[in-house]
Amino acid sequence: MTVAPSPAIVLVAPQLGENIGMVARAMANFGLADLRLVNPRDGWPSETARAAASGADRVIDGARLYDSARAAIADIGLVLATTARPREMAKPVLRPREAAAQLAACIGGGDSAAILFGGERAGLGNDDVALADAIVTFPTDPAFASLNLAQSVLLMGYEWFLTRGGESGRPRAALPRRAAREDVMRLFEHLESELDAAGYLHPPEKRPVMVRNLRTIFLKAGLTDQEVRSLRGVVRALSELKVRRAHKA
Amino acid sequence: MTVAPSPAIVLVAPQLGENIGMVARAMANFGLADLRLVNPRDGWPSETARAAASGADRVIDGARLYDSARAAIADIGLVLATTARPREMAKPVLRPREAAAQLAACIGGGDSAAILFGGERAGLGNDDVALADAIVTFPTDPAFASLNLAQSVLLMGYEWFLTRGGESGRPRAALPRRAAREDVMRLFEHLESELDAAGYLHPPEKRPVMVRNLRTIFLKAGLTDQEVRSLRGVVRALSELKVRRAHKA
Numbered sequence A, B: 001m002t003v004a005p006s007p008a009i010v011l012v013a014p015q016l017g018e019n020i021g022m023v024a025r026a027m028a029n030f031g032l033a034d035l036r037l038v039n040p041r042d043g044w045p046s047e048t049a050r051a052a053a054s055g056a057d058r059v060i061d062g063a064r065l066y067d068s069a070r071a072a073i074a075d076i077g078l079v080l081a082t083t084a085r086p087r088e089m090a091k092p093v094l095r096p097r098e099a100a101a102q103l104a105a106c107i108g109g110g111d112s113a114a115i116l117f118g119g120e121r122a123g124l125g126n127d128d129v130a131l132a133d134a135i136v137t138f139p140t141d142p143a144f145a146s147l148n149l150a151q152s153v154l155l156m157g158y159e160w161f162l163t164r165g166g167e168s169g170r171p172r173a174a175l176p177r178r179a180a181r182e183d184v185m186r187l188f189e190h191l192e193s194e195l196d197a198a199g200y201l202h203p204p205e206k207r208p209v210m211v212r213n214l215r216t217i218f219l220k221a222g223l224t225d226q227e228v229r230s231l232r233g234v235v236r237a238l239s240e241l242k243v244r245r246a247h248k249a
Helices: A017-029 A047-052 A057-062 A096-108 A149-167 A181-197 A204-221 A225-248 B017-029 B047-052 B057-062 B096-108 B149-167 B181-197 B204-221 B225-248
Strands: A008-012 A035-038 A064-066 A078-082 A113-117 A134-136 B008-012 B035-038 B064-066 B078-082 B113-117 B134-136
Touching: A008 A017, A017 A035, A017 A047, A017 A057, A017 A149, A035 A057, A047 A057, A078 A096, A096 A113, A096 A134, A096 A149, A113 A149, A149 B149, A181 A204, A181 A225, B008 B017, B017 B035, B017 B047, B017 B057, B017 B149, B035 B057, B047 B057, B078 B096, B096 B113, B096 B134, B096 B149, B113 B149, B181 B204, B181 B225
Parallel strands: A008 A035, A008 A113, A035 A064, A078 A113, A078 A134, B008 B035, B008 B113, B035 B064, B078 B113, B078 B134
Antiparallel strands: none
């Protein structure tokens, strides 16, 4: 297994230990080392997972446990979400090969990246997909489209390995570094709490969609630290403006 | 599942029905329909295979049974063999993407093609690899290189699907059609029986290697029907020459 920087593989609510093990094996095949588990149904650690990993013990031993997708990607710059079909979200939709190119550009520039995979039954929920900068879908025969969890990881790992291999040794320009995802989330919450206070996110039944659409706008921008700080400043300035006007009224 | 022409997937001495089922599923994902089984250890049909195929029943139902790899590819033009490492054979070694391009060129030109996969434990034997025009190896981390059977089929299917999709609609020049593999094999046997008669394939312990090296030469040529007929004529002419000389002596 290599120790070169590589994207984190985040499994959100995976069910069977066996499938987690097969994911670990596929990761080891393609030099991926950072496995993150969000609420695995059957608990962790898992001997079933270890057996199915067929020797990819370092991935299993290094796996980290989280209680939300958000927590799992708190320190990550670029976040991709894998889905069976494009969702009704205004996010870029990438093929695995395009996604691998973005991952390689990001990690080659010294930044961090993660790919989210949903559980076996239902895939990622909309709230998890909303965390991501872009969606990855897999090209398959529409008449038989479903890939299992380990197969999806295998295909992403394969494209990552080829892209990274193809790029190795070539000097890269450093990219502007993305903000850690947790800082972006705090920006969103700051903005939304102010918008709630302003009565903007109304009526309540439409709030989730309005929030998601707003977040998507900023996520598409691929915000840097500096940009997040600037936006926090903007939100603060605007909300204080409202308070100031209220004082005047 | 599509019914467009696609390469046959030939599993040589697969062991577990479950793995055959997962192969069928991976085939259905990528529009591959022609599954050929050579001496499956646990027999056929297999309810374990059907369950693991997760609905890819058409692939399972259409699977055909053979008692040798040679019989399974008797009607095939281009034959590729998948191996974990390049073997000590003078055959081209392709990556899955290059292999998919060759398959697409072959099938787009109206010819037939097959990909051989070995059993779970030991992969393809040298005699099976020797049947092929080229070898396909999978790019993986050398520290953890082994892919399981269904994963290997999945990666080849994925590359086939992408390449075929990328080529669809583009007009293609018809390629010279390759001879059916059985005709090529008969040519080899004709040649070798004459060489045996001539005492050329000697000493006996070296015969297998000598035969394999000879066959490799012709396989690399990608023989057409016409070329096979011509070579049969050459072998016949030369061997009759020997008989004629013997008569004179």
